[in-house]
Amino acid sequence: MPSSGITAVDAAAKGMKLERYASGGALLLRRATSAKLVSASSHLLFRATVLATLALVFLFTLHYPSLLSRSFHLSAGGGGGADDGARSSASHRSLLMSSASYGGAAWEKEVRRSARPSRDGGISVLVTGAAGFVGTHCSLALRARGDGVLGLDNFNSYYDPSLKRARQALLASRGVLVLDADINDAPLLERLFDVAAFTHVLHLAAQAGVRYAMEAPQTYVASNVAGLVSVLEVAAKHADPQPAVVWASSSSVYGLNTDAPFSEDHRTDRPASLYAATKKAGEAIAHAYNHIYGLSITGLRFFTVYGPWGRPDMAYFFFARSIVAGEPVTLFRAADGSDARRDFTYIDDVVKGCLGALDTAGKSTGSRSGRKSGPAPLRVYNLGNTSPVPVTRMVAILEKLLGRKANKRVVTMPSNGDVPFTHANVSHAAHDFGYRPTTSLEAGLRHFVDWFVSYYKLDAKIAKPAAADDDKPAKKKKKNKAMSASS
Numbered sequence: 001m002p003s004s005g006i007t008a009v010d011a012a013a014k015g016m017k018l019e020r021y022a023s024g025g026a027l028l029l030r031r032a033t034s035a036k037l038v039s040a041s042s043h044l045l046f047r048a049t050v051l052a053t054l055a056l057v058f059l060f061t062l063h064y065p066s067l068l069s070r071s072f073h074l075s076a077g078g079g080g081g082a083d084d085g086a087r088s089s090a091s092h093r094s095l096l097m098s099s100a101s102y103g104g105a106a107w108e109k110e111v112r113r114s115a116r117p118s119r120d121g122g123i124s125v126l127v128t129g130a131a132g133f134v135g136t137h138c139s140l141a142l143r144a145r146g147d148g149v150l151g152l153d154n155f156n157s158y159y160d161p162s163l164k165r166a167r168q169a170l171l172a173s174r175g176v177l178v179l180d181a182d183i184n185d186a187p188l189l190e191r192l193f194d195v196a197a198f199t200h201v202l203h204l205a206a207q208a209g210v211r212y213a214m215e216a217p218q219t220y221v222a223s224n225v226a227g228l229v230s231v232l233e234v235a236a237k238h239a240d241p242q243p244a245v246v247w248a249s250s251s252s253v254y255g256l257n258t259d260a261p262f263s264e265d266h267r268t269d270r271p272a273s274l275y276a277a278t279k280k281a282g283e284a285i286a287h288a289y290n291h292i293y294g295l296s297i298t299g300l301r302f303f304t305v306y307g308p309w310g311r312p313d314m315a316y317f318f319f320a321r322s323i324v325a326g327e328p329v330t331l332f333r334a335a336d337g338s339d340a341r342r343d344f345t346y347i348d349d350v351v352k353g354c355l356g357a358l359d360t361a362g363k364s365t366g367s368r369s370g371r372k373s374g375p376a377p378l379r380v381y382n383l384g385n386t387s388p389v390p391v392t393r394m395v396a397i398l399e400k401l402l403g404r405k406a407n408k409r410v411v412t413m414p415s416n417g418d419v420p421f422t423h424a425n426v427s428h429a430a431h432d433f434g435y436r437p438t439t440s441l442e443a444g445l446r447h448f449v450d451w452f453v454s455y456y457k458l459d460a461k462i463a464k465p466a467a468a469d470d471d472k473p474a475k476k477k478k479k480n481k482a483m484s485a486s487s
């Protein structure tokens with residue numbers, strides 16, 4: 001009988017192991033409980049796991065020290081406007097998405113692959129703000145014609161980062177890599193220039209938005225001033241050879257200028273917002289880097305760019321949302337009672353302007369040694385539509401396309417940095433690289449609404465007019481009782 005007094009059947013039933021040993025002729029029964037075995041093996045497993053984790057952390061820290069600090073940059077920087085939770089979770093996700101590959105051989109290979117042109121004579125462009133609105137469209141267009149494109153974006157939460165992620169996915173499907181990285185991360189920028197021979201930088205990363213500058217002034221300085229300097233520093237002093245830089249300035253630099261249409265020769269010393277002031281500062285900074293380091297620099301003054309994959313912080317975009325949701329839209333009227341007007345410019349026209357500017361940029365003349373062989377190009381161009389439209393008209397077009405009336409509230413323009421009108425003269429861009437905007441606001445907003453409805457899956461909610469004629473005034477439609485129509 002077993003010395004324990006427990007039968008084999010009982011033991012089996014209780015999950016015990018019975019083992020028999022012959023020792024000195026006596027039958028010994030040794031009992032070991034499953035619990036003990038499990039406990040012993042999990043201790044071993046736990047120790048092994050801890051050791052392996054420590055070893056991995058040690059190796060990781062040795063190989064990717066900059067990544068650990070980058071996670072701080074990403075969560076501390078950014079545009080703001082959304083809660084910190086969203087920002088830090090976006091940063092955390094960014095870290096996860098990039099940590100596997102930053103800095104290693106596989107990462108370098110991917111960077112080179114994305115930056116390499118696929119056509120003879122193609123250019124290689126580092127696009128900052130590549131997951132932004134203009135950045136996405138320019139990157140796609142460059143890629144489509146066989147140029148190399150490597151994108152950077154910090155995916156901040158100034159507006160919905162999931163839209164930026166969707167743009168990133170679209171770019172990835174076309175072979176364009178967009179790294180989670182901040183333009184103020186100078187070591188990373190240097191590393192990129194060591195890995196890939198960029199011929200051009202299309203610098204579009206910025207803190208955009210005129211009115212938000214009153215809420216978060218420091219983010220404008222960090223992105224539009226410090227960030228620009230960071231990019232120009234690397235392009236001027238580290239890249240070898242120096243690339244040509246094309247960057248996004250803004251129509252807002254014309255500020256309180258009253259001469260119209262706005263020409264590049266007009267005054268730009270009266271900005272109406274901090275946003276405009278940082279863009280104006282950028283133009284002065286560009287002058288200095290061109291002068292000292294022989295960097296070829298082109299500033300593009302964009303005029304209220306709109307279209308598919310656009311920015312949700314812009315009026316046409318959030319007006320569309322409000323119209324669909326039946327929420328009020330607030331329209332600003334100039335102090336003299338006139339409607340505010342904008343030279344709304346369609347994204348495809350702007351993309352042509354950006355590519356034209358890249359193609360005609362001309363070479364930088366400086367080198368790492370700090371000497372320049374002669375003067376380099378320094379240019380600035382308006383990229384507008386040349387036909388300002390009242391904001392009230394923009395809303396009327398949206399109403400027609402969405403098949404719903406807006407619930408309008410008209411107020412006198414608050415003192416928020418806005419200017420009453422913009423109007424571009426584009427003769428310099430037309431002369432130098434054949435820039436000719438061709439898209440009417442009606443046609444452009446139709447493309448936007450098509451995208452908007454499909455991206456946000458609004459088809460069921462919106463009965464779009466079958467074939468609205470863009471250029472004729474809206475026909476009277478049956479009033480949908482569910483829609484509010486006060487003005």
Ligand SMILES: O=C(O)[C@H]1O[C@H](OP(=O)(O)OP(=O)(O)OC[C@H]2O[C@@H](n3ccc(=O)[nH]c3=O)[C@H](O)[C@@H]2O)[C@H](O)[C@@H](O)[C@@H]1O
Nearest residue numbers: 208209210250251252302303304314315330331332340418
């Ligand atoms: O052209 C530019 O340089 C600038 O264009 C836009 O700035 P903005 O023209 O002010 O564009 P929106 O914010 O979309 O405003 C468009 C118009 O709608 C008006 N608006 C805006 C918001 C609102 O609630 N109500 C309203 O009537 C504004 O006064 C303005 O006349 C961009 O937001 C800037 O980043 C860009 O640099």
